[in-house]
Amino acid sequence: MAARNVLCLIFAFTANAVLGHIPYNEYNLAEPDAAQYYVSSSYPRNTNDNSLERLTAVRSVLQENGVDAYIVPTADAHNSAYIAPSDARREWLSGLRGSSGTVLVTNSLALVWTDSRYFTQFENEVNLEHFTLMRQGIDESIQTWLVQNMGPYSVVGVDPTTYTRTAWNTLESALTAVNVTLQATPENLIDIARERIDDPAPARPNDPLMPLEISFTGRQSSEKLAELREQLSSREVSALVLTALDDVAYTLNLRGSDIPYNPVFFSYLILRSDLTAPNNTILFWGNGDLSSDIIEHLASEGTQLEVLPYEDIFSYLGDMSNELPIGSTVWLSQDGSHAVYSAVETSGTVNILATLNSPVVMMKCIKNEVELRGFRSAHIKDGIAAVRGFRWLEEQVAAGVEVTEMDLSDKLAELRSNETDNYGPSFSTIAGAGENGAMIHYSPSREGPQRVITKDDMVLVDSGGQYKDGTTDLTRTRHMSASPTPEQRRAFTLVMKGQIQLATTVFPRGTVGHTLESFARKYLWDVGLTYGHGTGHGLGHFLNVHEGPSWILSGPIATDPGISAAMIFSNEPGYYEVGQYGIRHEDVVEVIVVDRNADHPMAEGMVGDFGGLGALGFYTISLVPHQTACLDVNLLTDFEIKYLDDYHARVLATLGPILQDRDLLEDYAWLEKECAPIRSAAVRTTMPVLLVAFVSLWSYVN
Incomplete structure (x- = not known):
């Protein structure tokens, strides 16, 4: 008894x-072994047999041009976050596929600066015999290295179209102080070297333009141009030069496909107040000819343009500089290239108004109601595709079918393509199984061995879609057999707690992003853990998946104007155990006003609005379930459990009827299971095991 x-x-x-x-x-x-954070011997090193040939060709061109060191940033002439293959010079030279990095080539050294997202990836992809990793934030900066290592009267070269004026001035001042010259090379020396070894850069894309109707944009291009002209008038500016590709696309309600995953097109746009229409709005694009459908679209929106060839921009700026009256002002943003600034300065008699952000940046980061409805619609479609993709993945792996990371990436793209107004992925899908998930921006490649996803893998999937009504970005981490290790379960839960903390925070209007960032890190910090990337970024409306000027990063950003209602952000904390697994939970959120009537977890308790400043919070618009089977429920508060249960109830109520209407009943059944309340799900999965054990023990004691 x-x-x-x-x-x-x-x-x-x-x-x-x-x-x-x-x-x-x-x-x-306990904190993980710090020595594992940067290097993992489990990754095969890329020998990159062409490294020495390419470096030798570059060094030969440097010598011919009297350049002692050459800077190769990850950049194009528009300071784009993502670049076309024609501008991927740093990747061609070093082999590092990441989105961030700068190479410095001298006669005897080749150094690669990159951030912590790519430390492990560097070891895997770059020939370590010829290139040395310089860890941003840990090793000396490229500027410090140049100041300390370049001899007096030496020359440092850079393509002026790939360096912003701000970066140029900062570096030039530091080098001048030690008698080193920063020289703008008329041609890109990497492009010359590529020609020498019969490996020329791909041609610059010039794909057809796409009109984006007012049913998606909510505002005609003529309205946007009129607003910009009002700002020119109020500032007494003669011309505004827009250099960022998404600024041009947004202003004209046009889209393109010149850069992979980004619906933009290579162009510049100038608005002049000293000329009359149509010559006061000049688009530099392609060969200067627009197709009939684009002409009709612009006309329907009341927009008149002069169109000139893309390559004419610098000669036009020089001529404009000479034509404008002495003392005229030209407006540029500080992310404009040194080459553009230099062209405007041709006459020496024109003033430049350099602002942190272009006026278009501030227009496009605060979405109008049509754009907001579009974002919500796009995330419903994206949720359907993601749910179908995750269900497919888990059933295939459970059945013993070999599914590679690339297969998963292709499947998600295929399922998104089935949704209306989809124009492909919004970035290269990150599908990292096991150890590959620890490489923060890892993407599977079709080249070389394919990593097969197994039942024992924790799989991190970060993917998104471009839709005419909005851009999506989602990360879910799932264990293929829903049986993570205790350490993985703990990390999964702590990251989730951080995401919930940020998602439910209330803050004053105008708060800058880095003020909020520590909320997402708190529970990892409590146990001595962290992650090496930012927590949030803005998203464009059928534009770039990373859109400034507002970010949620660990440090202040000079361009951050403060958060306002109707902005769109990602919320994506993570944790990465190098060589083992990675975890990230990412949703897209809309900034909303929080009062007692708001759809927000803290609404009921609101008693003020920060003295009239305004109270803001986030509303999650991503609609894909989290794998609650990987949570340690005992680390969650009742508030956090309710938050997840409420979120999953909304996901099921939104996506479920669509799946049923499409007769996708297997997907619906999977979604229903994944959206079950946390405690009832725990009982369902755990009680049968406990009952078996109890019956066995009961029989034994009897």
Whole structure:
């Protein structure tokens, strides 16, 4: 009888723990081995047999041009976050495929600066015999290295179209102080070297333009141009030069496909107040000819343009500089290239108004109601595709079918393409199984061995779609057998707690992003853990998936104007155990006003609005379930459990009827299971095991 009583007590205690009523923590919360953070010997190194040939060709061109060191940034002439293959010079030279990095080539050294997202990837992709990793934020900066290592009267070269005026001035001042010259090379020396070894850069894309109707944009291009002209008038500016590709696309309600995943086109746009229409709005694009459908679209929106060839921009700016009256002002943003600034300065008699952000940046980061409705619609479509993709993946892996990371990436693209107004992925899908998930911006490649996803893998999937009504970006981390290790379960839960903390925070209007960032890190910090990337970025409306000027990063950003209602952000904390696994939870959120009537977890308790400044919060518009089976429920508060349960109820209520209407009943059944309330799901999955154990023990003691 005593044994039976003890057994009953054990069973009752265990059941209560499953239901979350008895808190306990069985995990060792020690910090991971720091030595593993940067290097993992489990990754094969890329020998990159062409490295020496390419470096030799570049060094030969440097010598011919009297350049002692050459800077090769990851950049194009428009300071784009993503670049076309024609501008991927740093990747061609070093082999590093990441989105960030700068190469410095001298006669004897080749150094690559990149941030912590790519430290591990560098070891895997770059020939370490010829290139040295310089860790941004840890090793000396490229400017410091040049100041300390370049001899007096040496020359540092750079293509002036690939360096902003701000970056140029900063570096030039530092080098001048040690008698080193910063020289603008008329041609890009990497392009010359590529020609020398019969490996020329791809031609610059010039794909057809696409009109974006007012049903998607909410404002005609003529309205946007009129607003810009009002700003020119108020500032007494003679001309505004727009250099960012998404600024041009947004202003004209046009889209393109010149840069992979980004619906933009190579162009410049100038607005002049000293000329009359149509010559006061000049688009530099292609060969200067627009197709009939684009002409009709612009005309329907009341917009008149003069169109000139893309390559004419610098000669036009020089001529304009000479034509404008002495003392005239030209407006540029500080992310304009040194080449553009230099062209405007041709006459020496024109003033430049250099602002942190272009006026278009401030227009496009605050979405209008049509754009906001579009974002919500796009995330419903994206949620359908993602749910179908994750269901497919788990069933295939469970059935023993070989599914590679590339297969998963292709499947998600295929499912998104089935949704209306989809124009492909919004970036290269990050599908990292096991150890590959620890490389923060890893993307599978079709070249070389393919990583097969197994039942034991934690899989990190970061993907998104471009839709005419909005741009999406989503990350879900799922364990293929829903049985992570205790360490993985702990990390999965701590990252989730951080995401919920940021998602439910209320803050004053105008708060800058870095003020909020620590909310997402708190629970990792509590146990000595962190992650090496920012927590949030803005998203464009059928534009770039990363859109400034507002960011949620660990440090201040000079261009951040503060958060306002109707902005769109990502919320994406993570944790990465190098060589083992990666975890990231990412949703897209809309900034909303928070009062007692708001759809926000803190609405009911609101008693003020920060003295009239205005209270803001986030509303999650991504609609894909989290894998609650990977959570340690005992680390969650009741508030966090309710937040997840409410979110999953909304996901099911929104996506479920669509799946049923399409007769996608297997997908619906999977979604229903994944959206079950957390505690009832825990009972469903755990109680059968406990009952079997209880019956066995009961039989034994009897």
